Amino acid sequence: MPVTPALDPDVLRRQDPELADILRGELDRQTTTLQLTAAENFASPAVLAALGSPMANKYAEGYPGARFHGGCAFADAAEHLAVERARELFGAGHANVQPHTGSSAVLAAYAALLSPGDTVLALGLPHGGHLSHGSPANLSGRWFDFVAYGLDPETGLVDHDQVRRLAREHRPKAIVCGSTAYPRHLDHAFFREVADEVGAYLIVDAAHPLGLVAGGAAPNPVPYADVVCATTHKVLRGPRGGLILCRAALAERVDRAVFPFTQGGAQMNVVAAKAVAFGEAATPEFGAYAHRVVDNARVLAARLAAEGLAVTTGGTDTHLITVDPAPLGVDGRTARGLLAAAGLVLDCCPLPHTEDRGLRLGTAAITTQGMGEAEMHRVAALLAGAVRGDFAPGTVRAEVRELTGAFSPYPA
Structure with missing residues (x-):
């Protein structure tokens, strides 16, 4: 059976190397930075195959x-x-x-x-x-x-x-x-x-x-x-x-x-x-994954609170965490920029009853990568350290690369 062009990994590079480089760059970005955006995840290879079918x-x-x-x-x-x-x-x-x-x-x-x-x-x-x-x-x-x-x-x-x-x-x-x-x-x-x-x-x-x-x-x-x-x-x-x-x-x-x-x-x-x-x-494996997502979020929320960030509602029941970085001396938008430079990708969100903005993050993607409680402690330390300015962005970025290198969303 001939290979379907859409599923041939080399067809785009041969026909449109400029766009192929852009897509490769995006894959590198996703796999070498921490994807903490609450609305994002890593689709499975089977899902991606159907999309390109x-x-x-x-x-x-x-x-x-x-x-x-x-x-x-x-x-x-x-x-x-x-x-x-x-x-x-x-x-x-x-x-x-x-x-x-x-x-x-x-x-x-x-x-x-x-x-x-x-x-x-x-x-x-x-x-x-x-x-x-x-x-x-x-x-x-x-x-x-x-x-x-x-x-x-x-x-x-x-x-x-x-x-x-x-x-x-x-x-x-x-x-x-x-x-x-x-x-x-x-x-x-x-x-x-x-x-x-x-x-x-x-x-x-x-x-x-x-x-x-x-x-x-x-x-x-x-x-x-x-x-x-x-x-x-x-x-x-x-x-x-x-x-x-x-x-x-x-x-x-x-x-x-x-x-x-x-x-x-x-x-x-x-x-x-x-x-x-x-x-x-519908599989048992996904059920176990969903529970790990919540477990990771609860651990991460608790560690962020221990690092000095103000966690709204005192924690989470879900994959999603919202925090106020003001106790660390910066507003939400500034914190998001510092974190992006350090390789931690997340969003801002409104903080109720104030004019300020906080940070919104989630554990779905990093749980897909296989990270667990120990990694949540490390992520919290990196996040807080980057916001406080404890480390140069390059230092945090190097640790992020080390962490993501050990937990690939698409292992070979």
Whole structure:
């Protein structure tokens, strides 16, 4: 059987060496620096193979059995496989695997359940909400009337009393339960109770924790939500893309909201790669991985606190940690720059009830590399030392290279 050009590692270098060098540079960057960005991970070789497969050539607008293009038999089979694996993995009545991104999934959920001008209750952006949860720069904030709930200033946890009070006052059409920078498990049963009390839909944005859910390391929102929106590329370790899970009764509305209302044809290579990721996530090995991710995050959070950083909520239940570097004498943006120069890659995030920004980091990628408790101690020391200025950036960078050299995400 001839080698498929997309799977031939030398074809790009022969045809376009300039771009090949760029891609090689990116691989080197990923494998010689510490990937602590909470929203990123290392996809498996099988996922990458599906992304680079001939399915990338196929235009399959519509849904299996009702496409607008011919020659879709194998595209239909791939999508059926992805849908059934997702349904079984999360216990959902229906799954739509076509959303291009997590934001696309959230906007499609709004399109399925709401009309322009409807009121939506969601976590405020300064408290860790996502752009698609009502930012005025986003379609969500322009089409719908968002009311923001927040975090308790003492505990840093979701203020349940405020959620209930605002829901009773504003009678939203939907309540969004989810965050981009909240390190604790959300109480889905509580949000379901409030939604039922005011007659609202419950939309859970599980973009960050869904991989933990798949591995049994976080509570499953599916039994409580009307619609669950997520990404497939964070802890789930699949391709960059979105996913919607919903009750069977909402399947037609959700599907029509994705296509044809908010998207055109599906990216069938990505759909195929999602099927691979769902299959991998159903294995005992992935379950063990998901629990190690959380164990590593808890150790790392505790060590960062011991190094003098202020860890919000006092720790984490998930892969995600948010910290304030101010006790070390720098603000979040400055700290991020110092860390980037030293080879530690992470994000800034808002710090609730202040005008300052903190650091958001996660353990999904470094756990994929095989790092454990001992490495979390070392990562915390390197991070704090780089922020405090204990070492020259080159010294930290050399230690980072040594560490990543011992834990390759793609061992030969």
